[in-house]
Amino acid sequence: MSGKRRLLTLKEKIDIVETYNREKLSVRDLSKRFNIGKTQAAGIVKSRSELLSKWQSNVNTDMKRSFLKPMGLNIDKFCYDWFVKARNKGIPLSAQPETANISDDSDEEAEIISNQTNNVTNYQQAIRLVKDLQEFSKNKGDSSAMEMLSDLELHFQDGMFKTKTRQTMLFEFFSVP
Incomplete structure (x- = not known):
């Protein structure tokens, strides 16, 4: 032994x-x-x-552990794609708002940037929110996360989420096209 x-x-x-x-x-x-x-x-x-x-399938023969299960790989791919889209749209992904670019008379720009900084600010939060989405989807019995997203969007529009909760953050996180 x-x-x-x-x-x-x-x-x-x-x-x-x-x-x-x-x-x-x-x-x-x-x-x-x-x-x-x-x-x-x-x-x-x-x-x-x-x-x-x-x-x-010719994977790495020196690999000792495979850390991610297929679901984890899907989460990583989804989060990466979202971050690429957000970066291409110019959405700041750091915790600090980019207030240097705001002109004094532009309240609309200030509101947009403050809303963006309420979104997910780093990769770990994004992964946690995606896992929450999947958990919520499993509990609801839906097989498709996209159906859950549309339900969540309807609830948000109906005003069911009055305060900034994880559900609201989920909606904001996935609202970037």
Whole structure:
């Protein structure tokens, strides 16, 4: 039994899977041969089809962990796309408003910039809001986040959210086309 859990690369996991398929060893024998824990060996044997598909798709063989599940990748892609669109429209994405560009007589510009600074100010808040959106969508039973967004927009227009809450921030966050 190994004293400390080892993080195996994808190549090492494939070696374990191939040994298991070739010699039909038990989990205990695999753990002794490769100096890993029984639980880790059992997990590798259990997910061998997933590991083989990763291996065949030519992902990084030195990868030890895959941090993001498919849902996390979708969130990252969505947030990145939103930030690119917001940056292209010139919306400030920092916590400090850009008041230097405002002329004294332009109240409309001042209002626009103050509204923009109430939006999501950094990437971590954006991810948290997207996760809230998905949680809200799951609780409601909708399979589509876009349906939830249109519902949220209707609630916002009906004045159901009187104060600046997370729901309002969600609406503002996703209102950038």
